[in-house]
Amino acid sequence: MAPRSSRGKSIRQRGARPPQPRAVSAQDLGKLQGLAGLSLRKLEALRARMRIRQFSRHSTIYKEGDESDDAVYIVLSGIARLVCLNRKGKRNLLEVLGPGDVIEIPSLLPDIHHKLTCETFTDCQIGLISPTALVEGIVGIPFREFNEALNLTVGRWWTLLERHSNFLSQTVREKIMLALLDLGRKFGRRDEHAMIVDLGLSGQDLADLVESSRPKVSECLKSLVAEGVVKREHRRFIIDSVRIQTSLRS
Template identity: 40%
Template structure:
């Protein structure tokens, strides 16, 4: 069970990553943050929940995991002084990873707007817009890579097509038309498979009517593709 307490400003400035903060900054941040004690293997935040807080690891080690169907992928470990839960600094989104205490941990928890305005001295909305058009795409690639680990070609290709439909799609009466022209070799590179196997899987998708070919253009049916990705694996 987690326990909460007030945060001592010195617990922040003792961290190498935040030692540069002025005493008044540390005091303001400590006033608006909460110190959370999390026992080993306890959850810090859940995958899929709304991103609404920034976390600073004060003591211990935490781990970020991606739970993909029945598989658990260890994305990385977090050490003292690291700031994490950074999806909350991007436009409204949900947590792509689950975070747990690898050892007993003490974590500072603060609202993203408080963290940004106190530590950086700029409006959180401005930072969010800048991050979205800079590191946002790299964050998306990290999440997609973690999502692909352990998946078969069918699921990887479906996920890649859904991502492309979100970024480069326009609505069509039959689904979502991709405005970017990609060859089968391009898609094969995107999902880490041979062109032949990728072509075979695209043909299967077409027979299942989750994609539609219109000459050289590709139309995605997102609802059907998403259902395919979420379906339990066959025995």
């Protein structure tokens, strides 16, 4: 049997035939962490304006220059990852995405060069809504005024972030800590002392998520376990979020 690739599977394009998306209600949207603050009226408006697509695992949701640039993406179910390319073409893991996360920078700041790619790690259900429908129908202000304000404020900081990513070189250890921290925030359950991530992820799954080899990821995990930052119970991870954040800042 051929060995399993350490770089994950190839990312399939939109030609793959995913399963049919299921219907989503306003109440379903309100249960998502990122949308829980919206009123029922706004959730209904969002549902009515949003189209839903199902993406198979290891496929591309969004890539700069695609025909679907002009959309805001809302993760309804599944796990995805947001990747940014630096000037040498190296992939930097920006964030692991989960239900309720909104990907909006490309469409709300169309003049910003961002080099972003959003890919599914598991099967994902994604809601798509045009930026105009989102801003005018949900936020309730003219899109042109909103876009001008966004460019004056967020636009500058996004440019700085994109510039910083050109000089960013993440180690496998840093990618693992970032992935575990994001998984803890989005899927974790907190007990008295730590965050429990119980998604049934194997060592190979984690290696695929951070795009590294399984031996290297296993080596880094052993180091993190020895330091008391991470505990493993079969396929369950117990993480010390505070220590991971401190380590990422150092």
